[in-house]
Amino acid sequence: MKNLHCKVFGHQYNITRHVTYHVKEYTCKICKKQLTTNGNGLLTELTPKFKEINNVLEYVYFKRINRLNKYTASSRHNRSKTRESV
Numbered sequence: 001m002k003n004l005h006c007k008v009f010g011h012q013y014n015i016t017r018h019v020t021y022h023v024k025e026y027t028c029k030i031c032k033k034q035l036t037t038n039g040n041g042l043l044t045e046l047t048p049k050f051k052e053i054n055n056v057l058e059y060v061y062f063k064r065i066n067r068l069n070k071y072t073a074s075s076r077h078n079r080s081k082t083r084e085s086v
């Protein structure tokens with residue numbers, strides 16, 4: 001009966017995971033079907049293969065953000081240091 005609801009009214013997707021800024025995972029709150037954004041920005045069924053891809057994407061994405069934060073923090077620090085010595 002759960003699937004009938006989805007057939008009649010369509011799936012009711014909630015975002016269940018933010019992988020990157022562009023890629024998210026969705027779960028239908030009625031039938032628990034899972035979707036994800038693929039490389040083309042389209043929604044596709046969340047297969048174990050896509051889960052693996054998303055894990056890698058998430059890892060790379062957060063690694064890059066951490067590096068950027070560290071860079072801005074250290075460059076800001078250097079700038080204020082220069083200003084003090086001048």
Ligand SMILES: [Zn+2]
Pocket residue numbers: 006010011012028029030031032033
């Ligand atoms: Zn559904």
